[in-house]
Structures are given as C-alpha cells and as structure tokens.
Amino acid sequence: MKKILVLHTSTFMGGAEYSLLELLRHWGNAQISLHIVCSSNQVLFRHINLLPVHVHDIYLPYLHRKHLFKTWMKIMKASVKLYQLVRKEKIQTTYCNTFRSLPFCFLVKWLCKPKIVCHCRDRIPSRFLHFMIRIIADECIVVSNAIQKELPRSSKTHIIHNGVNPLLFQKGDTSNFLIDQYRLSEHTRIIGNIGQIISWKNQIDYLAVAANLLRNHQKLHFFLVGAIVDKDYFCVLKQQILFWELEPYITFTGHVENIADYLSSFTVVLHTAHNEPFGRVLIEAAASAKPVVAYSSGGPSEIIENGKTGFLVADGDIETMAKTATMLLDNPYLQTIMGQSARKHVAQHFNSINYARKVYQILNQD
Numbered sequence: 001m002k003k004i005l006v007l008h009t010s011t012f013m014g015g016a017e018y019s020l021l022e023l024l025r026h027w028g029n030a031q032i033s034l035h036i037v038c039s040s041n042q043v044l045f046r047h048i049n050l051l052p053v054h055v056h057d058i059y060l061p062y063l064h065r066k067h068l069f070k071t072w073m074k075i076m077k078a079s080v081k082l083y084q085l086v087r088k089e090k091i092q093t094t095y096c097n098t099f100r101s102l103p104f105c106f107l108v109k110w111l112c113k114p115k116i117v118c119h120c121r122d123r124i125p126s127r128f129l130h131f132m133i134r135i136i137a138d139e140c141i142v143v144s145n146a147i148q149k150e151l152p153r154s155s156k157t158h159i160i161h162n163g164v165n166p167l168l169f170q171k172g173d174t175s176n177f178l179i180d181q182y183r184l185s186e187h188t189r190i191i192g193n194i195g196q197i198i199s200w201k202n203q204i205d206y207l208a209v210a211a212n213l214l215r216n217h218q219k220l221h222f223f224l225v226g227a228i229v230d231k232d233y234f235c236v237l238k239q240q241i242l243f244w245e246l247e248p249y250i251t252f253t254g255h256v257e258n259i260a261d262y263l264s265s266f267t268v269v270l271h272t273a274h275n276e277p278f279g280r281v282l283i284e285a286a287a288s289a290k291p292v293v294a295y296s297s298g299g300p301s302e303i304i305e306n307g308k309t310g311f312l313v314a315d316g317d318i319e320t321m322a323k324t325a326t327m328l329l330d331n332p333y334l335q336t337i338m339g340q341s342a343r344k345h346v347a348q349h350f351n352s353i354n355y356a357r358k359v360y361q362i363l364n365q366d
Helices: 015-027 043-048 068-089 099-111 127-136 177-181 203-213 231-243 259-265 280-287 318-329 332-349 352-364
Strands: 002-007 032-037 054-056 093-096 115-120 139-142 157-159 189-194 220-225 250-254 268-271 292-295 311-313
Touching: 002 068, 002 099, 015 032, 015 043, 015 280, 015 352, 032 068, 032 352, 068 099, 093 099, 093 352, 099 115, 099 127, 115 127, 115 352, 139 352, 177 259, 189 203, 189 259, 189 280, 203 220, 203 231, 203 318, 220 259, 259 280, 268 280, 268 318, 280 292, 280 332, 292 318, 311 318, 318 332
Parallel strands: 002 032, 002 093, 032 054, 093 115, 115 139, 139 157, 189 220, 189 268, 220 250, 268 292, 292 311
Antiparallel strands: none
C-alpha cells in the first residue's frame, strides 16, 4: 500500500483548505495510507480528525520577510521533524497542498528521495519560490491556465481545475435564512461576495458596485463572507463604507462553515478579485444555482461561460458590473435559467469526484 504524506501550512480556512478536504474525503476508500501534517492550532485540524487518516501535529510556519532569521530557524526545525517522519513511516510520495509547503521538503527531497508533488493554487509571488518549485517538485499541479503561465513550460505540470460536490449545495428553500438570522426587512434581496478579507480579493470594488446599485434599487443588502486576514485592509473597507454611507446595507460575517446556506439565500454573487488564481467560490455558487458576475481576469474566465452560466466583465469596470447585476435583479427568469445552466455546468466539468481522481493518479503513478 502506497504511503502519501500531505503538507499544509495555512491557519485559515479558504479555498485551498476546502479543496484539500474534498480530496481527502474521496481518497478515504483508495488503496493508500494517508498521513497528514497539520498543527493543532489550524482550523483544518478539527476537520481532518474526523477522516480516516493519520494526523501528525507538526507546526509548519509561514516564511515572513520581517523576521527572516527566526522564521528560517523554525523552518529548519520543522524540516528535521518531517525528515524523521518520512523516514520512520517510509513515505513514498509527499504532496504539498500549496507551494508554501515546499521549503519544508528540502531535507526530505535530498535525504529520503520520495516523489514530491506541489499543488500551485495561488499566484507565485517571488523568484525564490519559483526556484524552490523548480529544484524540489517532481510534479506540479496547477488550478488554472492563468497559474500555468507563471511557471516555466514543463512536461511535469498538469492543469486540474478544483471541484465541488454539487449535492452539498443543493439546498431546499432557505431563501429566508439570512433574512431571519440577521433580522432584515421582508423581501430583501441579498447580494453576496465570498472571500477572505485581503487586498487582492478587492472587496473595495464590491462596495463601489453596492453604492451604484443602491441608487436605483430598494431593499438590497450586501454580505461580505470571509475571515478578516488583513486588518489594515478591513479598516480601509470600513472607511469606504462610512464615506459612501453604506452602513445599513453592509454585513461582514467573518468565516462561516455553512457556506451553502448563505449561497442559497443570495440572489446574485459578485466576485471582484483581480487576477483570481481560480475562484472556488464561483463553482460553489454555480452548484447552488446562483448566477455570478465576475471580473474576467484569471480563473473566472475558465469557469464561467459568459452569458450562459454567469457574466464576465473587464477588471475594474464597476459601471458594467452594476448594470449586469441590475439586469439579473430585474429579471427573475434569467436568474433561474442561468442558475440551472451553471449547476449543470459544474456537475459536468467541476465535479469533486473527477477532481480527486485526477490528482490521485498523479500522486499514485511511479
């Protein structure tokens, strides 16, 4: 039985973490022995403890430029622990769920020589990480063509789009879930934005669209769903809300586990991230039969069939996004038809079963 070690670093739950959970759930019946390195201070730890895997409580720190020496010392300490684990368990394949786990594989790569697979889910911000991918990873999985373009052309790179289980998002009639929970006015239509509160997610454009829509529509409310990762950016958003006098119409929820309940209550989802690497929330919204309006750069252009399963607009074109959202708000029939097409599209092209199978094939091949 092949032994696979999975590495992950983030303390937050985002698209990469939920995508990893999809993989682990589907791999539960495979003829492999799964070992997961996950610190007990990570939210992910609580989820994976419910799965049939071997969990190893080892802390893998982020590489911070401000505290470079201290961080490198922590990385070396964690790398030694990983080396000992790989040697003890006779691990054959090490799978890095994001490229941020790769630096910890340096000792393992040269002393134990397992196969190293790196899953590139985000844009690669530095030449150092490009270098680490090139010298350490034996195989690379990328979530979109947009990410593949950032890597050197190589036969070891595979494009595999993320997947979801559509059944988890096919809720019954929960349209009043948010109205009841947040005590909103009856018949309020809810516009959603989902993503960690961080500058590249560009929620500031979402607020600008909200201000535009409120000029001509009544009983709208705007939700920003996601953990506050960048507190300084969150303060900028709060200042803009005050400037545009949006306080009564905006709700920050923080991180939520029951994302399907929120999606089922949304009328429309607006996605304003610039150069989104993939956009897992887009396939979650589609699985919930909700139309999405998104900026066309990056992953969204590979997910959305423009005019059929959602709408794509040029980056930064707030006016067009507001007009497109208005068209959807004013046409319930279009909402329904587009939502149904989006759900069918996800079931065919972004199903978690196919996603897990493709990743497993790369991990399991010699």
